[in-house]
Amino acid sequence: MASLVVSALAESPPEYPAVEAAKHVGETVTVTDKVERAYQAKGGNIFLNMGGAHPNEVFTIFVATSAAEKFADFKKHEGATVSLTGKVTSHNEKPEISVSSPDEITLKDAAPALSETPTPTPPVG
Secondary structure (H helix, E strand, C coil): CHHHHHHHHHHCCCEECHHHHHHHCCCEEEEEEEEEEEEECCCCCEEEEECCCCCCCCEEEEECHHHHHHHCCHHHHCCCEEEEEEECEEECCEEEEEECCHHHEEEEECCCCCCCCCCCCCCCC
16 A cells, blocks of 8 residues: 555656746646736737746746637636646747646635725825
8 A cells, every 4th residue: 555655656746836847848747836927918828927927937827729718717817826737848948838728727825806995095295
């Protein structure tokens, strides 16, 4: 029984923050970090940037146009900490993992809720 547990643990991919992902291009890893910006390009591709907003992101979760309709609520990831496992590839010298289903992204810590009460502006003068 112990060998089964060790075997199962050995098969789990290593986990890294977004900034470390660049060192693991070509490897299957788990990346866990905060999504700084979530946006959809004019062509339909969706980008979830970690470690900064484009063009200064250190890692991207990429959703191709062909899968974008499955990610109608992709904006919910902005400001949230997420985790995903996949093969790290490099696009324009930036590491990324491509996903085709929302099930591939695990929400670890939701984005902070925006206050519904506006912050009062101090009087001028």
